[in-house]
Every structure is written in C-alpha cells, then in structure tokens.
Amino acid sequence: MAMTDRRTNRYTRRKVLRRLGLATGALALPSAIRAIARRPQPEVSSAVASAEAAKPLEIVQAPAPAIATPSANPHRVVLVKTDDRVAGTRRAIELFQPQSFSGKTVFLKPNYNTGDPAPAATDANLLEALIQEIQKAGASQITVGDRSGMADTRQAMQTKGAFDLAERYGLNAIVFDELARDDWQTFPAEGTNWQRGFAIARPVLNADAIVSTCCLKTHRFGGHFTLSLKNTIGMVAKYLPGDSYNYMRELHSSPNQRLMIAEVNKTYRPALVLVDGVEAFVGGGPEAGTVARPGVILVGTDRIAVDAVGIAILRSLGTTNSISNGSIWNLEQIRRAADLGLGATNADQIEIITADSASTQMADEIRRFM
Numbered sequence: 001m002a003m004t005d006r007r008t009n010r011y012t013r014r015k016v017l018r019r020l021g022l023a024t025g026a027l028a029l030p031s032a033i034r035a036i037a038r039r040p041q042p043e044v045s046s047a048v049a050s051a052e053a054a055k056p057l058e059i060v061q062a063p064a065p066a067i068a069t070p071s072a073n074p075h076r077v078v079l080v081k082t083d084d085r086v087a088g089t090r091r092a093i094e095l096f097q098p099q100s101f102s103g104k105t106v107f108l109k110p111n112y113n114t115g116d117p118a119p120a121a122t123d124a125n126l127l128e129a130l131i132q133e134i135q136k137a138g139a140s141q142i143t144v145g146d147r148s149g150m151a152d153t154r155q156a157m158q159t160k161g162a163f164d165l166a167e168r169y170g171l172n173a174i175v176f177d178e179l180a181r182d183d184w185q186t187f188p189a190e191g192t193n194w195q196r197g198f199a200i201a202r203p204v205l206n207a208d209a210i211v212s213t214c215c216l217k218t219h220r221f222g223g224h225f226t227l228s229l230k231n232t233i234g235m236v237a238k239y240l241p242g243d244s245y246n247y248m249r250e251l252h253s254s255p256n257q258r259l260m261i262a263e264v265n266k267t268y269r270p271a272l273v274l275v276d277g278v279e280a281f282v283g284g285g286p287e288a289g290t291v292a293r294p295g296v297i298l299v300g301t302d303r304i305a306v307d308a309v310g311i312a313i314l315r316s317l318g319t320t321n322s323i324s325n326g327s328i329w330n331l332e333q334i335r336r337a338a339d340l341g342l343g344a345t346n347a348d349q350i351e352i353i354t355a356d357s358a359s360t361q362m363a364d365e366i367r368r369f370m
Helices: 013-023 085-096 124-136 153-159 162-169 228-235 247-253 257-267 303-317 332-339 357-369
Strands: 002-005 032-034 058-061 076-081 105-109 141-146 172-175 184-187 198-201 209-219 224-226 272-284 289-292 296-300 351-353
Touching (some): 076 303, 085 124, 085 296, 124 162, 124 209, 124 272, 141 162, 153 162, 162 172, 184 257, 198 257, 209 303, 224 303, 224 332, 228 303, 272 303, 296 303, 303 332
Parallel strands (some): 002 058, 076 351, 141 172, 209 272
Antiparallel strands (some): 272 296
16 A cells, blocks of 8 residues: 655555554545555456456545546546535536546436436436536537336436426437337347347437436345446336337346346446435335435446445445445446456455545545445
C-alpha cells in the first residue's frame, strides 16, 4: 500500500498507517480517495486473462480546488454521501468527469421495473438532474426508454413522469414493448446460458453513448441483487413481435439466471453508470422490500466495479444470505461478468473516489466488505 500526494513524495506502508491514524476526522480539504479492501482473489477463468493487472491501494490527497485530475483507472467509482439525490447526482458526475457527450446521441436507461417510488424505481428528480447534466455536456439528442418487468411499461413510465420530462426537455421516449420486430437486435445462444439467445432494443445499441441509472436493492426472484448489470435486463425483449416465446419466463425459471444477467451485458459498454443509494432495499425487492437509508450516490463506467461497491454497501447494512455469504467475486453475476471481460476482476483494481469527510468515512467502512 502506498500514499501519494501530488505535492510530496511516495510514502512507505508504515508511514501511511501512521499518517492515516493522525488524519482521521481532520479532513479540512476535499480529498480524492482511491481505496478498496484487499481480499484473497478467487481463481478466474482464462476469459479474464487479458484483464488489466490489479492496481495497488492508493490514497491521494487532492489539493484545492476540490476536483482533482480524473484518474485514468477504468475501474474507478465515485462515492458521494448524501441524502439529496439531485445535489448528489451533480456532485458525483462533477467528480467523475466522464468522457464528453458533446455532439453525441445518448440513450438513457432508467429502472422502471414498476412505477413505485425509489428505491423500487428511478426517482424523477434524479432523472431530471441527470438529463440536465447530459444536455449541459452538449449531447445532441437524448432518448429514454425501458421495458418493465412487473408492470405495464407505458403506465410505469407515465407514473414516474418520463413522458413529462421528455416533453419538457425535448427527449425521445420509447416503450420497448411497443417496438417493431426490426427494432430488436438478436444475439445467438452460442456461448451463453440462454436457450434461444436474446434480443436487445436497437435504439439502445444505435446510440453513441449509453447511460444507465439504477437503484440499490435486493432481488427476491433469483437475481439476488439488482444493480447496473441487472438493469440491462430492461433492454432485453420479453417477446419478439410475431413470436410467442417468453424470454423473461426462461430467465426467471433458469438455475443459471444470474449468469444470463451478466451475459446480456456483453452487448454494449456504458458511457456512465449511476446508482441511487439514497434509499435501498436490503431484503425483498425489486418492487418492495425492507428499506434502509445508506444515503449515497455512486458513479462509474465499470459495471462490475460499481456493483461490487454497491454490494459492499448492502453487506454493511445487513442484507440477505445470498448476498452476504462468501466473496463478492464469487457471486455469480459478478463472476460471470468478470469471466466475460466486462470490468474489474478483483477488489484491488477498484478505486473509490470521494471528496469530503462523510464520503471518506463511508468508503473506509465498506472496505472490509469487499
């Protein structure tokens, strides 16, 4: 472990520990923390042999102003401790400094499994703030769309204000269930656990950039947890027009459900992922459950890294045995996604970046759950 200050030299592990002990509770300046707990790394398949080598634990003290030069680490995750979804969203994006949206078409994928209040579904105020940030970054066009799993999609989107937001900000709003056959891109079953393959909505794949925003919650119907990897299932067809085969019935009845969730994520790379953890379901879910209030917003681009940090937060709150037991890196969604080369393969590769003492404290607390 090493500590780096952009104004000083590299320190030894012994000095780091001594300085950290002296510094606890005295963070007067904003800081960027790149930190993660070390855990024994499980064996991974040869499919991840080309993944980037693990990076050492670093803690970086950022000079003023608050925002440091963005890290080059593709596995970085910004953590903002907040009870304000709008302010937290803006701050997290500001800290993360994503690649430019200027001149790009953007597909924005919320979580509209139902039309229930967060954490069951995406909060309207958070979504509006995210739309504003993307437009401010120069996007040429934003499309928002989803396919609900437990509700009528159009009704859920209406309840959550998606169509009102589309009218107010000049967005395209799409109900995936209403797409024509040619608006779905099919992918073969070969190399997956899907019996007949699957189909992804073309408006998602045709966009220059894909932004996913999801909630922090458990999933009692076999997914175990539903974060950014699971949010992709809303892009997948339940039925293809002219075909009575129910792809969602196959998914939710399969013992390989969690592997299948990871597999559909191979079809795209997100430009931004945002997790609303102001409230969370630590049991039950996805539409109702035991509510906790961790008060956090996460932002990244690596779905595995973001989900791993989210799972660590659920573990820190006390959650289901299926989430709590064993290494995060052996949970099937995470393990299969890592096998497919979708992101981080162990905790050492992940940086958690914060910029205030409350966020820093939370990052410190969740390290041991990684």
